[in-house]
Amino acid sequence: xxxxxxxxxxxxxxxxxxxxxxxxxxxxxxxxxxxxxxxxxxxxxxxxxxxxxxxxxxxxxxxxxxxxxxxxxxxxxxxxxxxxxxxxxxxxxxxxxxxxxxxxxxxxxxxxxxxxxxxxxxxxxxxxxxxxxxxxxx
Numbered sequence: 582x583x584x585x586x587x588x589x590x591x592x593x594x595x596x597x598x599x600x601x602x603x604x605x606x607x608x609x610x611x612x613x614x615x616x617x618x619x620x621x622x623x624x625x626x627x628x629x630x631x632x633x634x635x636x637x638x639x640x641x642x643x644x645x646x647x648x649x650x651x652x653x654x655x656x657x658x659x660x661x662x663x664x665x666x667x668x669x670x671x672x673x674x675x676x677x678x679x680x681x682x683x684x685x686x687x688x689x690x691x692x693x694x695x696x697x698x699x700x701x702x703x704x705x706x707x708x709x710x711x712x713x714x715x716x717x718x719x
Contacts, residue, residue, distance in 0.1 A: 588628035606701035613647040614693040657683035
């Protein structure tokens with residue numbers, strides 16, 4: 582189940598970014614990947630929930646997964662774009678070019694990308710107020 586390692590890598594990367602920005606909470610993460618990554622969204626979401634369940638910074642956060650559009654390059658005519666839906670059942674991902682009908686196509690793979698992160702970052706005023714409170718308490 583590669584979804585668990587993907588979710589783990591997402592959390593690790595987002596936590597690093599959140600700490601760099603002095604965030605106190607991660608609210609929402611949007612990621613996208615090629616349909617050829619063969620990610621099962623339910624497994625990705627489940628793995629994410631397990632990983633963040635013990636991390637206060639991620640409590641209540643959501644993960645959104647977007648499947649990018651499939652894209653090919655035809656080596657016969659140079660077409661770049663979405664493939665013809667008609668693939669070749671003998672060969673996985675051997676797509677037909679919608680422009681020339683050729684089968685000599687290259688799949689343009691895109692790895693998973695973190696598209697956006699919604700963070701809760703305290704303002705400087707809030708941080709100053711918190712320091713004042715700490716001084717009063719101490």
